[in-house]
Amino acid sequence: MxxxxxxxxxxxxxxxxxxxxxxxxxxxxxxxxxxxxxxxxxxxxxxxxxxxxxxxxxxxxxxxxxxxxxxxxxxxxxxNLKLLLKALPAYLFNNQTRRKAGKVARVHYNLGNDLFLAFLDSYLQYSCAYFQDTDDLEIAQRNKMDLICRKLELAPGDHVLDIGCGWGGLAKYMAEEYGCRVTGVNISDKQIEYARTWCRSLPVTIEKKDYRDVRGTFDKIVSVGMFEHVGAKNYRTFMRKVDSLLADKGIFLLHTIGGNAPNLRCDPWITTYIFPNGMLPAIGQIARACEGIFVVEDWHNIGPHYDPTLLAWHKRFIDHWDSLSSTYGQAFKRMWEYYLLSCAGAFRARDIQVWQVLMTRKGRTQPVCR
Structure with missing residues (x-):
């Protein structure tokens, strides 16, 4: 056999x-x-x-x-029956309810901040960089943040909502470079603790809150690398929530990894060991979720930039492994290497993408988009 x-x-x-x-x-x-x-x-x-x-x-x-x-x-x-049984709950149940949504924070984002500080850039951007006219990760991540800010047409005094704000790097950048007031929401305790300390001298508020529980009105709304944890059963709920929070002349930017076809589960290894209950949206799913709610002004695929981003993260991870090895161990090292490098290969093969989707309320003039 x-x-x-x-x-x-x-x-x-x-x-x-x-x-x-x-x-x-x-x-x-x-x-x-x-x-x-x-x-x-x-x-x-x-x-x-x-x-x-x-x-x-x-x-x-x-x-x-x-x-x-x-x-x-x-x-x-x-x-295979084993894989089918692992996938079945995603078809039958909502694995991204308020209660279940916390699993990915506990398993992944609440890993020690020392790990992420070791391989991310100085703004702790845990999402695709933008390697436009550079091969330097630091510059590329600033390129990405500035691209987002320009697409949002940020102006001094704007109140920005950052849904899934990570360690607060983008909020810090928007406050420092564009004079904005930022509210970030997150469910990871370790990220929240770090973000509050890091941004304490700035007009940045970090709240532990599920996106479904946010209240208020915001001039601009951004969500980077969080929609992958929303789940197909909640895409429409997410868009309606953003609509309820966005000012009439506001702009919403969604930055998300996406799949070429609808799928209720990510790669089974990634789902099992890296991002529990993760789910990559397809273009049609995002489009249906925002139909009748937003005007889609621009759809920008920066997916090819994730390959060099992941390779840069891997190099930094290996370069700093000696300082991490006593805490995380050899099995974790192999797991993390496989995670970073297999994802780099997936983006290189164009198997998965990264989209920045710019949306507005009806009646607003079209943003510049670049």
């Missing part, structure tokens, strides 16, 4: 230009022959788990994953 599994997996990899034991940077080195059966049984989940457990290695995981996805190798794998 294992011989047949090996032949099948090697045949599929050959179609992606990958040779187990080969000399190319994207060729994998298999240390445990049980990998073949595991991949056929558990697909992406099994591949990622096996890497963390040391069953295989690769000099360039990002290049390996990019080739496999671009060749659509995984499309040739049939379904």
């Amino acid at each position: 294992r011989k047949a599994a090996r032949h099948l997996v090697e045949t599929m990899l050959e179609q992606a230009g990958v040779t187990p034991g080969g000399n190319a940077p994207w060729d994998i080195r298999i240390h445990d022959d049980r990998l073949y059966d595991r991949v056929l049984c558990d697909h992406n989940l099994g591949l990622g788990e096996a890497y963390v457990e040391g069953w295989w290695d690769c000099p360039r995981i990002d290049a390996f994953i990019s080739r496999v996805l671009a060749a659509r190798v995984t499309d040739r794998l049939s379904g």
